[in-house]
Amino acid sequence: MLLPPFEYYRPSNLEQALALLREMGDQAHPLAGGTDLLVNLKLKKLAPKALLDLGGLEELKGSRADGGQVSLGALNSASRLASGGPHVPRLLAMGAGALGSPQVRNRATLGGNLVTARPAADLCLPLLALGARAVLTGPQGSREVSLDGYFQGPGYTVKEPGEILTRVLLEAPKPGQGGGYQKLGLRQALEIALVNVAAHLELEPDGKTIAMARVALGAVAPVPMLAPSAAQVLQGAKADEKSFTAAAQAAAADAKPIDDHRGSAAYRRDMARTLTLRALRQALAQAQGGKEVGA
Amino acid sequence: MSRQFDVIGSRAPRKDAPNKSTGKAQYIEDITFPGELAGALLQSPHAHAKILDIDTSKALALPGVVAVLTAKDVPEVKYGVSPARYDENLFAMDRVRYVGDEIAAVAAVDLPTALKAVELIQVEYEPLPVLLTVEEATANDAPWIHEEYPDNICAQVEQEFGDVEAAFAQCDLIQEGSFFSKRQDGAFIEPNQCVALMGHDGVLTLHSSTQVPHYVQRTVAMVTGLGMSQVRVVKPYVGGGFGPKASATPIDLAASFLAIRTGRPVRMAYTREQVFLFSRARHGFTHHMKIGAKKDGTLMALDHQATLDGGAYSSFGIATVYYAGSLLGGPYKLPNMRYAGRRVFTNKPACGAQRGHGGVIARALFEQQLDIIAEKLGMDPIELRLKNMMETGDVTCNDLAMSSLGMKECIEAVKSGSGWGEKKGKLPPGKGIGMACGFFVSGAGYPIYRSETYHCTIMIKADEDGGGITVYTASAEIGQGSDTTMAMIAAEAVGIPLEQVRVKSGDTDFGIDLGAYSSRTTLMTGHATKEAGDNLKAMVLETLAGELGIQAARLDIKNGLIKISGGPVDFSAIRTGYIKEHRGWQDQPQSQELTFREAARLAYLRRGTLVATGKYKPPVLGGKYKGATVGTSPAYGCSAQVAEVNVDFETGQIIVERVTDAHDCGQAVNLTSVEAQMQGSVSMGLGEALFEEVKFDAQGRIINASLGEYHIPTVMDMPEVRCIVVESGEPNGPFGAKEVGEGAIMPTIPAILNAVRNATGLVLEETPLTPERVYQALKKQKGA
Amino acid sequence: MSKLAISLTVNGVQRQALVEPNQTLTSLLRDELNLTGTKHGCGVGDCGCCTVILDGETVNSCLVLAVQAQGREVMTIEGLAQGIRLHPLQQAFVDHGAIQCGFCTPGMILSAKALLDRTPQPTRAEITKGLSGNLCRCTGYEKIVEAVQDAAGKMERG
Known part of the structure; x- marks a missing residue:
C-alpha cells in the first residue's frame, strides 16, 4: 500500500513547529508515532499537504514530577508507559500494555492516542479515570484542558488546528489509590476493544471508604467517556461489592452504546457493567496494596 | 507398524528452513526483472450493476501508462475452476456481479501511475438489485446473477444411499439440529502476486504465488489462446495458500495479457483488501x-x-x-x-x-x-x-x-x-x-478437468559425478513442507542420506503436478517420487551388477553405501577408477563398502546422464x-x-x-x-x-x-x-x-x-x- | 518535494540513501538497500511481516517513514546470521520446525530477538506477549514458542 505524496518537515523545537503549523494551517498534519496517521494516509482517509514530524521536539519528551503533579511528554511511547517507571501511574501502564502489539506500542505515543481520540483508545480511558489534563500549546501559549470535555467525537477534540498536544498532567500517585483496567476483545492481542473500562479509586485513610472514584468507559459512546453516575455512587461509599455493583449498574446506564458490526448496543451496555465491576475490584485490590487481580 | 526406515519418520529439519530463517528465501515480491511495468486492476464498486460504458481514454492519455485492457481487448473466453461451470470472464463483459469484479487492467511505468490511471477510467453503471443472502437470491422475484443459471442455483445435489426413511422407522432416537457458519478468509500471510514475461521466443513465463502451477498454466493457455507449451508457470516460495490460491487469479491472467501486449514484464499484486475481495475461501x-x-x-x-x-x-x-x-x-x-x-x-x-x-x-x-x-x-x-x-x-x-x-x-x-x-x-x-x-x-x-492424465510426474536425475540426486517436480511447496517430504521419500527410495538430495519444484517445465490441494501431495507426488527413486536405484544397481558380473538382486543401497549380499565381491577396479578421476581431491571414498557416489558415477560413465521417472494416478476408485x-x-x-x-x-x-x-x-x-x-x-x-x-x-x-x-x-x-x-x-x-x-x-x-x-x-x-x-x-x- | 538525503546504520553498516518523503522504511530497506528479507504483508501494521528492530525496539517498518530512520540504527533479518552460521534463534526455528511458509518468519525472529535482548529467560507468557504482533497462519505458533524457549536456553549457556 502506498502513501500519498506529501512534504516532510522535522522542526527541531516547539517554536519552529508552531510557526510551521501557523504558516500551513490545516494543510499540515503533525506526525508522532504514525501508527494511526500513516494508516489513514494509506487508506486515503486523509491527504495533508505536509507532515510535521514532532520527533525532534524535546519539549514533548520525558516525564517529570513537580510537586504534587506529574508531567508526561506527549511523545512517550505506549511501551515506555507500559513498562511503568517512577512517574507513570499503574493504571496508565495497564492500559498502555493492552494496546495493539509490541510493534505498535513501540511507536504509538501518549499524545497520538489522545489526539486520535478513538472511542476505545487504550490510553485515553486510564487518563480519563486518572483525571488527567492535556496541555495544548498554540501560538498564544499553552492552555490546560481537562480530558473530561476534551473529546468531541471520533477523531475530534477541542485541540485547535494550530495547537500541539505537548504534555499530559496528572496528580502524582498517592497511597490509597488504585486502578483497574479491563478490556474485552475477540483476541488477546492486536485488538480494538469491544468494550473497555478504566477505574480509579482513592480510599480514605481508613482503607475502606471511597474518597473519590472515576470510571471511564470505552467503545460505548462516540468518545471515551467518564461515567458520572458511577462516580457519584462510589463517592463516600464503602468499598465493597454492594457499592461496586451499584456503580457498575450506574456506569451501564451512563453508557451510550450503538449497534455496529463489532457488537450490539445491548451487549456493550451489559459489558460496561461487567467490566466496571471487575475494574473496581481490581482497583480496590491495588488501593489496598494487595496483589493485582486478573488484569 | 514397525517398518524400519533410514530417513522416513525422522525429524529432519526442513530443507527450505535455513534460507527462510535468514530472509534469503525469495517470494514473488523479492524477484524483480529489468524493465518491469506495474499493473493495476479496476474493480467494481457495485455489487451488481450493468456496465453501460467504459471510457479508458483519460487513463491511456496519462503519461507513463503503457496499456489499458478491458473486455474488448481480450478473447471472450470463459474460465473458472470446474469446466462444467466456466462462468468467469477476466474483465466484465456487460455486468459486474460483486464489489471487486474486474473491469479493466492497466500497465504503467510504476505503481502510483498505474493506480492513478485506474482512477481515470470512467465506467457508467446501471445499478441492479443486490442479492446478498441466500434468501434474497432464491426469492421468487430475484433477478438471475447469471443468465445460464436459473433461480441463482449454481449447483444442486440429491443423493441417497440405502433407505433413510426405512431406517428412521427402526430407530429409537431421532436427533435433529441445524448450524450456520459465516464466510471465512484464507488469510494466508503473503498476498497473491505475480509477474508475467513474454519472451521473443513466443513463450509466456508467469511467476505466481500459487498452489497449482499446472491449473494456472492451463487456464492462462486456454484464456490467452497460447499453447500449453508456450506457457510456463513458475512458483517461487509461497507464503501460504490454504485453498484460495488453488486456481488462476484475475491478476495471473491480466498480467499475462499485459505482458503479451507490452512485451515487458508486468507485475501485479493484490493488496490485503483485494485478497479479501478475491476471496475464494470458505463458504x-x-x-x-x-x-x-x-x-x-x-x-x-x-x-x-x-x-x-x-x-x-x-x-x-x-x-x-x-x-x-x-x-x-x-x-x-x-x-x-x-x-x-x-x-x-x-x-x-x-x-x-x-x-x-x-x-x-x-x-x-x-x-x-x-x-x-x-x-x-x-x-x-x-x-x-x-x-x-x-x-x-x-x-x-x-x-x-x-x-x-x-x-x-x-x-x-x-x-x-x-x-x-x-x-x-x-x-x-x-x-x-x-x-x-x-x-x-x-x-x-x-483431476478437476476430466482426463486420464497422470496426477503427477517426477524426474530424478543423478549428479553426473554421483554425489547426489536432484528431484524435479512440478508440485507446489507452499509452506506445508512438500519439498522436504519429496526429498525424504527420494532419499529413502534410493537409499542415500537426505543431504544428498536436492529438490527443484514448482515449475511447469518439470512435468505435471496437479498441485497442493485436497491433501494430495504426500500420497500422490510421494508415490511418483518413490517410483522414480526406485527406478533410479535399479539403474544404478543394474549397471553396477553388470560391471561386477553378479546378479543385481545381490545389491542394495543403504545410507549411501552399496550393500552386497552373498559373499565378498571385488570392487577395487571401480574404486580405483573413481580415485583416479579425482586425483588431488580431499574426500576420496575410503569406506569398506562401495559408495553410492562411486556406483552412480559408474552408471553415468556407462549410460550417460542418469534420469529416472515416476508417475502416479489413482487406481479406479469406487x-x-x-x-x-x-x-x-x-x-x-x-x-x-x-x-x-x-x-x-x-x-x-x-x-x-x-x-x-x-x-x-x-x-x-x-x-x-x-x-x-x-x-x-x-x-x-x-x-x-x-x-x-x-x-x-x-x-x-x-x-x-x-x-x-x-x-x-x-x-x-x-x-x-x-x-x-x-x-x-x-x-x-x-x-x-x-x-x-x-x-x-x-x-x-x-x-x-x-x-x-x-x-x-x-x-x-x-x-x-x-x-x-x-x-x-x-x-x-x-x-x- | 525533492528527495531527502538520509544516513542510517543498517545491520551495523553506515548507509546513505536518497528517499522520498512518502517512502516507508520497508521500501527503503527492500527497494533501495535490497534487503528483501523484510516482507510486505498488509501495509497497515496488522500482521508484523515487515518487523525490523529500530534502535533496539521492534517496529512495523510499513508504518515508519524512511526519513524517520535518519541517524538511527536498524537491524533486519539479514543482520542476524554470522556468515553462513545461523543466529541461535534462527537455528532453533530451523530445528523445531517453527517455519512453514516462512513469510512471517523474518519478522517473528526479530520480535523474538528483541524479546530475548530485553528478557533473556522469558516465561511462556512473556514469549507469547512478545510475539503477539506477528501473525502466522501456518504453524499454530506452538513450535515457534518452543524454538524461542530453546534458543533462550542455548544463548544463556552461551
Whole structure:
C-alpha cells in the first residue's frame, strides 16, 4: 500500500513547529508515532499537504514530577508507559500494555492516542479515570484542558488546528489509590476493544471508604467517556461489592452504546457493567496494596 | 507398524528452513526483472450493476501508462475452476456481479501511475438489485446473477444411499439440529502476486504465488489462446495458500495479457483488501441434519440438507457442495445417508476451497449432534463414537474405501492424552471438555478437468559425478513442507542420506503436478517420487551388477553405501577408477563398502546422464453414482481431538485452554512436519470457531477487509496443542503415508462446540462463537 | 518535494540513501538497500511481516517513514546470521520446525530477538506477549514458542 505524496518537515523545537503549523494551517498534519496517521494516509482517509514530524521536539519528551503533579511528554511511547517507571501511574501502564502489539506500542505515543481520540483508545480511558489534563500549546501559549470535555467525537477534540498536544498532567500517585483496567476483545492481542473500562479509586485513610472514584468507559459512546453516575455512587461509599455493583449498574446506564458490526448496543451496555465491576475490584485490590487481580 | 526406515519418520529439519530463517528465501515480491511495468486492476464498486460504458481514454492519455485492457481487448473466453461451470470472464463483459469484479487492467511505468490511471477510467453503471443472502437470491422475484443459471442455483445435489426413511422407522432416537457458519478468509500471510514475461521466443513465463502451477498454466493457455507449451508457470516460495490460491487469479491472467501486449514484464499484486475481495475461501454454510440411532447407540441413518452461500461465481463450488455431503459417509458406520445440497449465487466475492474443503461445518454439526445423542442415550461420547467406528477394510455407504483407518487409536490416544476420564463430568463451572473426530480425503481421486492424465510426474536425475540426486517436480511447496517430504521419500527410495538430495519444484517445465490441494501431495507426488527413486536405484544397481558380473538382486543401497549380499565381491577396479578421476581431491571414498557416489558415477560413465521417472494416478476408485468423483480418494486421513475450554459466563468469552490432537497420517514422512500441520490446523479451526467472519454492509462491500478487523488467532490466543501421531500404514500410500494437511482441522470446531456445551449446557448453532453470541445464548438459557 | 538525503546504520553498516518523503522504511530497506528479507504483508501494521528492530525496539517498518530512520540504527533479518552460521534463534526455528511458509518468519525472529535482548529467560507468557504482533497462519505458533524457549536456553549457556 502506498502513501500519498506529501512534504516532510522535522522542526527541531516547539517554536519552529508552531510557526510551521501557523504558516500551513490545516494543510499540515503533525506526525508522532504514525501508527494511526500513516494508516489513514494509506487508506486515503486523509491527504495533508505536509507532515510535521514532532520527533525532534524535546519539549514533548520525558516525564517529570513537580510537586504534587506529574508531567508526561506527549511523545512517550505506549511501551515506555507500559513498562511503568517512577512517574507513570499503574493504571496508565495497564492500559498502555493492552494496546495493539509490541510493534505498535513501540511507536504509538501518549499524545497520538489522545489526539486520535478513538472511542476505545487504550490510553485515553486510564487518563480519563486518572483525571488527567492535556496541555495544548498554540501560538498564544499553552492552555490546560481537562480530558473530561476534551473529546468531541471520533477523531475530534477541542485541540485547535494550530495547537500541539505537548504534555499530559496528572496528580502524582498517592497511597490509597488504585486502578483497574479491563478490556474485552475477540483476541488477546492486536485488538480494538469491544468494550473497555478504566477505574480509579482513592480510599480514605481508613482503607475502606471511597474518597473519590472515576470510571471511564470505552467503545460505548462516540468518545471515551467518564461515567458520572458511577462516580457519584462510589463517592463516600464503602468499598465493597454492594457499592461496586451499584456503580457498575450506574456506569451501564451512563453508557451510550450503538449497534455496529463489532457488537450490539445491548451487549456493550451489559459489558460496561461487567467490566466496571471487575475494574473496581481490581482497583480496590491495588488501593489496598494487595496483589493485582486478573488484569 | 514397525517398518524400519533410514530417513522416513525422522525429524529432519526442513530443507527450505535455513534460507527462510535468514530472509534469503525469495517470494514473488523479492524477484524483480529489468524493465518491469506495474499493473493495476479496476474493480467494481457495485455489487451488481450493468456496465453501460467504459471510457479508458483519460487513463491511456496519462503519461507513463503503457496499456489499458478491458473486455474488448481480450478473447471472450470463459474460465473458472470446474469446466462444467466456466462462468468467469477476466474483465466484465456487460455486468459486474460483486464489489471487486474486474473491469479493466492497466500497465504503467510504476505503481502510483498505474493506480492513478485506474482512477481515470470512467465506467457508467446501471445499478441492479443486490442479492446478498441466500434468501434474497432464491426469492421468487430475484433477478438471475447469471443468465445460464436459473433461480441463482449454481449447483444442486440429491443423493441417497440405502433407505433413510426405512431406517428412521427402526430407530429409537431421532436427533435433529441445524448450524450456520459465516464466510471465512484464507488469510494466508503473503498476498497473491505475480509477474508475467513474454519472451521473443513466443513463450509466456508467469511467476505466481500459487498452489497449482499446472491449473494456472492451463487456464492462462486456454484464456490467452497460447499453447500449453508456450506457457510456463513458475512458483517461487509461497507464503501460504490454504485453498484460495488453488486456481488462476484475475491478476495471473491480466498480467499475462499485459505482458503479451507490452512485451515487458508486468507485475501485479493484490493488496490485503483485494485478497479479501478475491476471496475464494470458505463458504458460509447452513446445515440441517436428522440422525437416527438405536438405543444401544448404533447409528442408523442421516438425512442432511445443506445450503452454501457461494458468491458471484462458481470457483470450486460444485466440489464444495458435494464434499459437504459425501464426507459424512465416514468414519462412522452409517448404512443410510441422504443428502440434498445446493449452492446459491449471491452478489459477493466467490467462495471456493479452504482447508477441509466443504466438510468442516457439516462435520461440526454432525459431531455436535453425536454428543447430544450420546447424552440422551446415557453414553459417554467416546463410547458412542467407538461403538460406531469403522475399521480398516470397511467401505462407506457412498463407496469410500477405508484402506487404513487408525480412528480408534486416535480416539484412545486423545482420551488418555487429555485425561478425559478424570475430567469429563468433574470440571468446575465454566470449564468444559469436548471431543470430536474428523476425516478427510488424501488426494482427490480425479483431476478437476476430466482426463486420464497422470496426477503427477517426477524426474530424478543423478549428479553426473554421483554425489547426489536432484528431484524435479512440478508440485507446489507452499509452506506445508512438500519439498522436504519429496526429498525424504527420494532419499529413502534410493537409499542415500537426505543431504544428498536436492529438490527443484514448482515449475511447469518439470512435468505435471496437479498441485497442493485436497491433501494430495504426500500420497500422490510421494508415490511418483518413490517410483522414480526406485527406478533410479535399479539403474544404478543394474549397471553396477553388470560391471561386477553378479546378479543385481545381490545389491542394495543403504545410507549411501552399496550393500552386497552373498559373499565378498571385488570392487577395487571401480574404486580405483573413481580415485583416479579425482586425483588431488580431499574426500576420496575410503569406506569398506562401495559408495553410492562411486556406483552412480559408474552408471553415468556407462549410460550417460542418469534420469529416472515416476508417475502416479489413482487406481479406479469406487462409486458409480453422480458425484462419486468428489470424496473418493485412494486413502483417508483421520483424527480425533479433545478441547478444553473456559467460558466466562459474564462476558461470553471462550478461552481454549488445551487441545489434545491425534491424527492418523498412515506413516509420518517427517514427524515434525506432521505435528506442524496438526497444530496449524487447530489454529485455523480455532479461529474459525471463535473469531473469523467476513462481514458485508448493505451494499455488498466488505466491512472488515483487513487482518486488524478480520481476526485470525495471535500467539496469545493459542492453547498448547499436544500432538499424538498415529501411524496405521496406508497400503495405497508411499511408504504407508497419507494426508495430514486438512483432516486435522475437521475435529477442531466440533471439539470446541462440545466443550462449550459441556461447560454451559448450550447447543450453539452459529459460528464464530463470539463473546456476544455466547453471552446472548447464556442469557436466553437463563431466562428460559 | 525533492528527495531527502538520509544516513542510517543498517545491520551495523553506515548507509546513505536518497528517499522520498512518502517512502516507508520497508521500501527503503527492500527497494533501495535490497534487503528483501523484510516482507510486505498488509501495509497497515496488522500482521508484523515487515518487523525490523529500530534502535533496539521492534517496529512495523510499513508504518515508519524512511526519513524517520535518519541517524538511527536498524537491524533486519539479514543482520542476524554470522556468515553462513545461523543466529541461535534462527537455528532453533530451523530445528523445531517453527517455519512453514516462512513469510512471517523474518519478522517473528526479530520480535523474538528483541524479546530475548530485553528478557533473556522469558516465561511462556512473556514469549507469547512478545510475539503477539506477528501473525502466522501456518504453524499454530506452538513450535515457534518452543524454538524461542530453546534458543533462550542455548544463548544463556552461551
